[in-house]
Amino acid sequence: MQAEIDNKLVPNSIVQAYKQAYQNAEKAGTPDGRIQAYAKVIEFCANTSSCRWNPNIKRNVLLYWAHNNIAQALKEKNQPLEALKYWQKAVYLAGDNRQKINIWERMLETWGNAPVSVTQRCEEIIRLSNLLSEAYMREGLLNEVARLERLKEKVVNLVKKAEN
Numbered sequence: 152m153q154a155e156i157d158n159k160l161v162p163n164s165i166v167q168a169y170k171q172a173y174q175n176a177e178k179a180g181t182p183d184g185r186i187q188a189y190a191k192v193i194e195f196c197a198n199t200s201s202c203r204w205n206p207n208i209k210r211n212v213l214l215y216w217a218h219n220n221i222a223q224a225l226k227e228k229n230q231p232l233e234a235l236k237y238w239q240k241a242v243y244l245a246g247d248n249r250q251k252i253n254i255w256e257r258m259l260e261t262w263g264n265a266p267v268s269v270t271q272r273c274e275e276i277i278r279l280s281n282l283l284s285e286a287y288m289r290e291g292l293l294n295e296v297a298r299l300e301r302l303k304e305k306v307v308n309l310v311k312k313a314e315n
Contacts, residue, residue, distance in 0.1 A: 162195060164202075165192065165195060165196055165199075165202050165209070165210050165213050165214075166209065166213065168191060168192045168195035168196075168213075169192050169213045169216070169217065171188075171191070172188040172189050172191055172192045172217065173188070175187075175188035175191075176188040176189060176220065182224035182225070182227045182228045183224075183228070185220060185221070185223075185224040186221050186224045186225065186228075189216075189217040189218075189220045189221045189224075190217075190221060192213060192214065192217040193214065193217055193218070193221075196210065196214060208246065211244045211246060212244075212246060214244050215241050215244040215245055215246065215250065218237045218238070218240045218241035218244065219237070219238065219241045219254065221237045222234040222235070222236075222237035222238040222241065222257070223257075225237065226257075226261060231261045231262075231264060231265045231266070232265060232266070232267070234261055235258055235261055235262070235265070238254050238257055238258050238261075239258075241254050242254045242255065242258075248286050248289055248290060249290075251282075251286055252283065252286050252287070252290070255279050255282055255283045255286065256283065258275075258279055259276060259279045259280065259283065262275040262276050262279065263276065269309070269310075269313050270310065270313065273306045273307075273309060273310045273313075276302070276303075276306050277303055277306055277307070280299045280302055280303045280306075281303075283295070283299055284296050284299045284300070287299070
């Protein structure tokens with residue numbers, strides 16, 4: 152039988168902090184609740200020297216998920232620029248190519264609607280498309296590379312039109 156986690160207890164490991172966050176996020180059911188819950192995982196690691204100074208696989212995976220979940224909640228709250236900041240941190244923590252692809256695809260979609268200038272939006276879409284193309288090449292997903300090349304072509308044409 153699995154013991155329930157007492158959310159009033161201070162976690163002594165990042166695993167416990169993440170389990171508490173997951174339970175609190177599920178209970179909250181709102182973007183704000185999920186943000187608050189997963190922010191506690193990031194705070195735990197920032198405030199615990201054994202977590203902060205020991206970047207192992209388990210720690211990185213849990214921080215990756217925490218950042219990803221916060222970013223997704225921020226996107227739901229229509230705060231795309233804040234979401235992008237958390238996804239950028241998640242990419243840094245990503246353990247493999249698939250995780251990076253997942254985050255870059257989300258970022259690409261989010262930049263398409265970000266409240267920034269057309270030029271900045273286009274520059275970011277091209278930058279992310281290049282990163283994704285390289286990752287898809289490593290995975291042998293040539294159809295995805297072709298899709299991104301078409302997207303970059305459209306974006307470059309848009310930039311040219313905006314400059315005229």
